[in-house]
Amino acid sequence: MAIQPEQLGRSGLELAAMLKHLRRQAGLSGARLAARCHMSQSKISRIEGNRLRPSLVDVEQILRGVDASPAAAAEVMAMARIAQTEWQDRKALHRKGLDKKQSELAGLESATTDFRYFMLSMATGLLSTPDYIRASIAHAPPTQRAKAVGMKLERQAVLLDRSKRFTFLLTEQAVRYPLLAPDAMALQLDRLASLTLQANLRIGLLPATARFSDTPLSTFTVYDDRLATIETDLGAVVFRDPKDIGSLRDRFAGYEDHAVFDETARELLTEWAWTFRR
Secondary structure (H helix, E strand, O other): OOOOHHHHHHHHHHHHHHHHHHHHHOOOOHHHHHHHHOOOHHHHHHHHOOOOOOOHHHHHHHHHHOOOOHHHHHHHHHHHHHHOEEEEEHHHHHHHOHHHHHHHHHHHHHOOOEEEEEEOOOOOHHHOOHHHHHHHOOOOOHHHHHHHHHHHHHHHHHHHOOOOEEEEEEEHHHHHOOOOOHHHHHHHHHHHHHHOOOOOEEEEEEOOOOOOOOOOOOEEEEEOOOEEEEEOOOEEEEEOOHHHHHHHHHHHHHHHOOOEOHHHHHHHHHHHHHHHHO
16 A cells, blocks of 8 residues: 555544544444443543554554444554554754754664664764764754754764664665765774674674665664654654564564674775775
């Protein structure tokens, strides 16, 4: 099923309205439906008012509670899956301010234990030198850049939390893309090489010679089993549906099988760094 960005913005309202309609059609009060679903009446009210995003399990319980027809249940579950997906427009994020995005990411990182990053075209800020970070946000409004760079550098402290596990997969294109002058790029690769020695980090490289059954098309990140994001040049899509998150985890595992780690990765990084220095 193709999902358009504009669908993601209105899907929550449509889902809330449809669930409310089905309850009324079944002749049930909010209290009676709540009792059938083993939920609180306030939760039903918040779901119907689009003030609470229901999980797929919540929606299934409500559909059973109103004795929805198979056709209606299928339509609502499709709507619920879209509602679990959020579109974040890049231009809108810039208007809000890069500091807001950095605060959101810091909060997400503090609540996550197991991270999986797949980087297709550039390195993430967590692995970057200050120069690389500054160059990566050169398109942002000048008034936002200095604060955003500082916040990105502060977020790197999360890598030192040994209770958290990080796996980064970077394509050769992501590592060697010449975002900076050659000497500065060499220092960026030196940083990556040093981070491969950290106990709670795994940094895998996917050389250009690697062959995949599924061609990588987008950068994505998976946070534990509860949330995943896919980034494009237009914005980011946030997934909360366990099926979508599981699909991205499976794809990550497939790429991981083709990656090189540890000493082999350090040798490649040293070789690529010297190509910049020469």
